[in-house]
Amino acid sequence: MDEQRTHSGDGPLRGRGGPAPWRHGPAALRRWEEWVERRGLPWASTLAVTVFVQVGSGFAEHAQLEYRAKLDVFARLLLLVASLLLLLRHRHPVPVVYGVAAATMVYLGAGYPYGPVFFCVALGVFAAIVAGRRWAAWGAIGMLWLGHLLIAHWLYRWLPPGTDHGASWGGELVVAAWVVAIAAVAELARNRREQWAKERVEREQAAKRRADEERLRIARELHDVLAHSISVINVQAGVGLALLDSDPEQARTALTTIKSASKEALGEVRQVLDTLRAPGEAPRAPAPGLDRLPELVQQAASAGLTVDLATEGKRVELPPSTDLAAFRIVQEALTNVVRHSGSRHARVVVRYDGRRNLELSVDDDGPASRGDAGGSGNGLAGMRERAAALGGTIEAGSRADGGFRVRAVLPQRHEAKEGSP
Known part of the structure; x- marks a missing residue:
């Protein structure tokens, strides 16, 4: 030395x-x-x-x-x-x-x-x-x-x-x-x-680790926002092009959906970027959570995917980080169904396990399609990172009947473990 x-x-x-x-x-x-x-x-x-x-x-x-x-x-x-x-x-x-x-x-x-x-x-x-x-x-x-x-x-x-x-x-x-x-x-x-x-x-x-974690969080957030919205836009653009001459009204509906999805994506991207321009300030709009799942189901429907949404157990108030992670996991799972599954039907179950865990499951009947909507392949990795950051787990894989399942288990009181009130 x-x-x-x-x-x-x-x-x-x-x-x-x-x-x-x-x-x-x-x-x-x-x-x-x-x-x-x-x-x-x-x-x-x-x-x-x-x-x-x-x-x-x-x-x-x-x-x-x-x-x-x-x-x-x-x-x-x-x-x-x-x-x-x-x-x-x-x-x-x-x-x-x-x-x-x-x-x-x-x-x-x-x-x-x-x-x-x-x-x-x-x-x-x-x-x-x-x-x-x-x-x-x-x-x-x-x-x-x-x-x-x-x-x-x-x-x-x-x-x-x-x-x-x-x-x-x-x-x-x-x-x-x-x-x-x-x-x-x-x-x-x-x-x-x-x-x-x-x-x-x-x-x-420590400062470098915090900066790396913040960059990863922002990258994950942008990926989830853009992947879902662009998948919807991609599907509706294909519908609009196919029906432009034969069914102008349906093509108009597809373009309206594209406008709505792009507007929402721009708003969420702007919210993420605002945290970079003014670190430490409260966001101007609340972060999305499980209360916005009906909107997510409606967006999936506009992309041609029928989603059955069910809630089991007594609903409890979730910490903001857990609520956001749960929403993004369901959003990414539905995006993967739109991109990679030949099924046009999916089931989402939100299960509150007393005061311990929140369980999420997203199933589709498959089979996997050969098409790809331009995804980066980081969707499952991003879901696992979100769950791991909260002390939870993600399981994703094919079912015996040919479908595909994403199952997430998140602690309902993760922030309380860190000493937060």
């Missing part, structure tokens, strides 16, 4: 091919990231660290005059190098953390006073670990700590200022505790950053 991180040339550390992972973190971190991104390099924070280190080291010098060397030009330059390297800590965290550690080790080896220079090391280590370069950070810490042990417990005899004495091992334990604390805080920040990045990816994937 560490090797997959890249560094942007105009802002904070970024993941490859996407926005910075802290984008969805707390507001303070998000504002900080945006501020850094606008400026390209953390000039303000680096300048503040530089001033703090230079001024603080001056105070440390007065407190350690007895056993540490005075700050001279070389010491000030080392402090300046350690501070200014932090300007590149987001773009090049590995060279920066090693550079700061090296400058600090030379500073300590020259006998200059302990002080805020360690703040530069802490900030460099923090930036490297947060950037995912933890081994580089630990390597720089190890290098500096080993160098300090050699200087404080052995080499101090030969190094300036000459008046220094060896450090206590108890002090080394305090330094170790500070190192572990800095690394722990950096690891916590890194873990939170990765968590925010993961949550951002999950949100994007």
Whole structure:
């Protein structure tokens, strides 16, 4: 994972091919990231660290005059190098953390006073670990700590200022505790950053799934609307052409049916498209449901299909999604009878099974015809998708007597399972 991180040339550390992972973190971190991104390099924070280190080291010098060397030009330059390297800590965290550690080790080896220079090391280590370069950070810490042990417990005899004495091992334990604390805080920040990045990816994937599901729903809706209406239009157009010369009145009736079916199809298509233009708004017209089955039967009759409609059980109020799915399933089943069956008679039964399931069955006597009204072959797949989306099932197949049956079972309270009232 560490090797997959890249560094942007105009802002904070970024993941490859996407926005910075802290984008969805707390507001303070998000504002900080945006501020850094606008400026390209953390000039303000680096300048503040530089001033703090230079001024603080001056105070440390007065407190350690007895056993540490005075700050001279070389010491000030080392402090300046350690501070200014932090300007590149987001773009090049590995060279920066090693550079700061090296400058600090030379500073300590020259006998200059302990002080805020360690703040530069802490900030460099923090930036490297947060950037995912933890081994580089630990390597720089190890290098500096080993160098300090050699200087404080052995080499101090030969190094300036000459008046220094060896450090206590108890002090080394305090330094170790500070190192572990800095690394722990950096690891916590890194873990939170990765968590925010993961949550951002999950949100994007969820949004993509919702968009895909919405596209599928719209495609299914358009298919059901257009397939039924165009099948009716196709049949009536054939009747009109056949009777245009021999029976003008019947041809006129066919054209009237074509006009009515096309008008209704345009209205339903417009309703579907309105949901695309104004997402989130309530539809201007109610979605069709089982209460419109008589209209569906009348349309089928205009296409030459006689439909017997029966209702069994006590009717209950259905959720809108279930009501719409039930209507579309019956509509598609009747459309398939018009297209693919040689029978001109169909039976539709709507059965309410107490408060559990809604059962739909559409039967025709067959046999299958060779003609095709230009269907896409997605009718049964669309019905199964509608039923599955509600937790229901679809069975479709030939009967033993040569007819064809479509049977759907839909939960009557699907929305209640999702927590809806």
